[in-house]
Amino acid sequence: MATANTTPVLSVEHVTMRFGGLTAVSDLSFVANRNEITALIGPNGAGKTTVFNCITGFYKPTEGKIALRHADGKEFLLERMDDFKIAQHAKVARTFQNIRLFSGMTVLENLMVAQHNKLMVASGYTIAGVLGSGHYRRAERDAIELAKAWLEKVRLIDRADDPAGDLPYGDQRRLEIARAMCTDPRLLCLDEPAAGLNPRESEELNKLLRAIRSENDVSILLIEHDMSVVMGISDHIVVLDYGQKISDGTPHHVKNDPAVIRAYLGVDEEEEEKDALAAKAVAEALGDQA
Numbered sequence: 001m002a003t004a005n006t007t008p009v010l011s012v013e014h015v016t017m018r019f020g021g022l023t024a025v026s027d028l029s030f031v032a033n034r035n036e037i038t039a040l041i042g043p044n045g046a047g048k049t050t051v052f053n054c055i056t057g058f059y060k061p062t063e064g065k066i067a068l069r070h071a072d073g074k075e076f077l078l079e080r081m082d083d084f085k086i087a088q089h090a091k092v093a094r095t096f097q098n099i100r101l102f103s104g105m106t107v108l109e110n111l112m113v114a115q116h117n118k119l120m121v122a123s124g125y126t127i128a129g130v131l132g133s134g135h136y137r138r139a140e141r142d143a144i145e146l147a148k149a150w151l152e153k154v155r156l157i158d159r160a161d162d163p164a165g166d167l168p169y170g171d172q173r174r175l176e177i178a179r180a181m182c183t184d185p186r187l188l189c190l191d192e193p194a195a196g197l198n199p200r201e202s203e204e205l206n207k208l209l210r211a212i213r214s215e216n217d218v219s220i221l222l223i224e225h226d227m228s229v230v231m232g233i234s235d236h237i238v239v240l241d242y243g244q245k246i247s248d249g250t251p252h253h254v255k256n257d258p259a260v261i262r263a264y265l266g267v268d269e270e271e272e273e274k275d276a277l278a279a280k281a282v283a284e285a286l287g288d289q290a
């Protein structure tokens with residue numbers, strides 16, 4: 001069982017990402033703590049997915065440093081690593097905005113594919129290893145056990161032999177999370193896991209993510225627009241707007257931060273002044289009638 005503490009697992013330091021003349025992320029710094037859920041929020045186009053792409057190696061940031069530290073002290077400078085090494089060695093897993101399961105494979109097969117690297121190592125990368133070695137068969141048995149354990153946790157064990165594409169949308173979202181967890185990540189990056197879920201499914205997702213945080217040695221970084229999920233489960237929230245950090249703190253702090261309210265509601269000063277004048281006129285009119 002994981003114990004909560006506040007040592008950083010991920011440090012994003014002065015990261016900037018430019019696409020030609022467009023600065024998608026500008027001098028961004030934040031820390032995600034070990035065994036916590038950190039949410040990255042902000043209006044559309046704020047730069048959230050770009051930050052995920054920099055952390056997972058899909059993009060190389062134009063400037064800045066991204067450090068991941070395992071509990072044993074090993075440090076990985078992610079901005080210098082290829083994406084497959086970030087997944088394999090730094091143990092960062094991710095899910096995407098659009099579901100990316102193998103829809104023609106069964107639910108169980110999707111979780112076995114996720115463990116392919118581990119099985120290949122057990123085979124010694126040879127066909128003889130796959131066919132003959134007890135070591136490979138043991139690794140395969142363990143992989144099936146792990147997959148089954150995750151299917152129990154996400155309540156999909158009864159659908160193990162069905163094609164993943166036949167599952168309802170909410171179940172596919174939970175299967176993606178189970179697939180990411182089968183790679184035994186230290187950092188789990190979830191890109192809008194609640195997108196398209198109904199309120200009951202969102203509540204179920206909240207429970208699953210809380211359980212993952214408390215029962216595994218994993219920290220979660222979450223991009224999410226559904227505020228019931230963000231406010232319900234996050235330990236810490238970082239808010240972006242136009243590629244810049246505008247707030248960083250507890251859900252209570254962020255919810256009450258005027259900069260965040262302005263970014264989300266798009267209130268400008270002129271409008272605020274007009275609203276104040278209108279409110280004054282209404283108050284005066286009501287006063288006259290009384």
Ligand SMILES: Nc1ncnc2c1ncn2[C@@H]1O[C@H](COP(=O)(O)OP(=O)(O)OP(=O)(O)O)[C@@H](O)[C@H]1O
Pocket residue numbers: 019022023024042043044045046047048049050051
């Ligand atoms: N590969 C790219 N080439 C050019 N511009 C890009 C690229 N990727 C992202 N952008 C731009 O960077 C900005 C930030 O996009 P990003 O997808 O990171 O925002 P977001 O906060 O994830 O938005 P949403 O909530 O809508 O998913 C946008 O203006 C987007 O058009």
